[in-house]
Amino acid sequence: MDDQSAIPHGDPFLLFEVWFGEAKASEPNDPNAMALATATPEGRPSVRMVLLKEHGREIGEHGGFIFYTNGESRKGSEIHANMHAALLFHWKSLRRQVRIEGPLREVSEARADAYFHSRPLVSQIGSAASDQSRPLPDRRIYLDRVAALEARYEGKDTIPRPPHWTGFMLEPRRIEFWLDRPNRLHDRREFVRTEDGGWDNVLLYP
Ligand SMILES: Cc1cc2nc3c(=O)[nH]c(=O)nc-3n(C[C@H](O)[C@H](O)[C@H](O)COP(=O)(O)O)c2cc1C
Numbered sequence: 577m578d579d580q581s582a583i584p585h586g587d588p589f590l591l592f593e594v595w596f597g598e599a600k601a602s603e604p605n606d607p608n609a610m611a612l613a614t615a616t617p618e619g620r621p622s623v624r625m626v627l628l629k630e631h632g633r634e635i636g637e638h639g640g641f642i643f644y645t646n647g648e649s650r651k652g653s654e655i656h657a658n659m660h661a662a663l664l665f666h667w668k669s670l671r672r673q674v675r676i677e678g679p680l681r682e683v684s685e686a687r688a689d690a691y692f693h694s695r696p697l698v699s700q701i702g703s704a705a706s707d708q709s710r711p712l713p714d715r716r717i718y719l720d721r722v723a724a725l726e727a728r729y730e731g732k733d734t735i736p737r738p739p740h741w742t743g744f745m746l747e748p749r750r751i752e753f754w755l756d757r758p759n760r761l762h763d764r765r766e767f768v769r770t771e772d773g774g775w776d777n778v779l780l781y782p
Contacts, residue, residue, distance in 0.1 A: 583765040585777050588751040589633040592674065595753070596631075599667040611664040612643065614654040624651060628663075629691060629743070638773050640745035641676060642683060644691055646708035647740040655680055661746055671756030676748045678769075683743035692737040701725045704738050752780070 584591055599607035608628040615621040626643040633639040641663060646652055655661065663676040692700060705721035712718055729735045748769065755763040762782035767775045 579779055581763050581765055581779050582757070583753050583755055583763055585765065587633070588748070588753075588767040588775055588777075589631075589639050591753060592631070592751070595667070595670070595672060595674065596665075598670060599665070599672075602669040603667055604669070607667065609665075610643075611666075612651065613662040613664070614651050615658055615660070616654055617658045622650065622654065628665075636681065636745055636747055638747055638769065640681075640747050642687075642743050642745045644688070644741070644743040646703065646706065646738075647682075647742045649708035651709075652740070652742075655744060661744075663746060673752075673754035675752040675754070676746060676750070678747045678749040680744045680746050683745055688742045689737050691743060692741060693734045697729065697733060697735070700735050700737075701729070703741055704735055754782075 579585075596607065606627065609625050610628055611623050612626045613621055613623040626645060628641055629644055630642040631640065635642065647656065659680045660678070661680050663674075665674040666672075692703075701722055705718060705725055725735065750766065750768050752764060752766040757763050760782070764780040764782055765777055766780050767777045770776055
């Protein structure tokens with residue numbers, strides 16, 4: 577297929593891997609940072625950054641992108657009420673964008689435990705002490721909670737994962753790659769998953 581695009585039309589997971597690898601080599605920090613858009617069941621959207629922690633074709637039934645968070649946060653409440661989301665990567669150093677959309681599934685307890693316990697103790701404590709997204713009358717309250725957990729788990733490598741701290745896997749139905757081209761004649765290729773688990777793709781006007 578010669579459609580004059582510089583974006584290959586093969587497997588989108590493979591293409592993501594190539595672009596992500598290039599982003600890791602060129603971004604000054606957090607190449608795995610992505611905007612996560614969720615919405616209420618009434619369709620009111622909200623968006624924030626999270627970190628991509630695992631991804632690939634071999635995750636779940638059809639491949640997935642996993643992030644971790646507090647399931648009782650604002651995003652957590654929206655996700656539990658409406659299990660669909662969109663992800664956005666913008667790698668400024670490469671002038672590239674990737675958009676990913678699809679349903680979400682909560683990861684298994686074993687997977688959430690494994691990731692939670694892979695983090696440094698201070699990160700485990702920081703997230704366990706945080707009632708993420710709820711009002712904090714005084715920052716000291718949070719710091720006191722952190723200090724109390726530090727004292728309780730001194731000398732340990734891990735603390736119990738709070739049950740509401742969890743991960744979600746987005747199973748992509750649509751992945752779009754956007755590439756900056758000269759004279760703003762940009763290049764876009766969109767992959768849409770087919771019923772049989774394969775991918776159709778089409779170029780989009782920029
Ligand atoms: C670069 C970056 C990465 C972040 N990664 C995460 C993350 O992986 N998980 C998370 O819960 N919050 C992460 N945050 C904080 C979120 O953006 C957000 O403030 C928090 O999750 C609360 O969002 P909510 O109130 O919409 O639930 C990150 C923020 C930035 C700027």
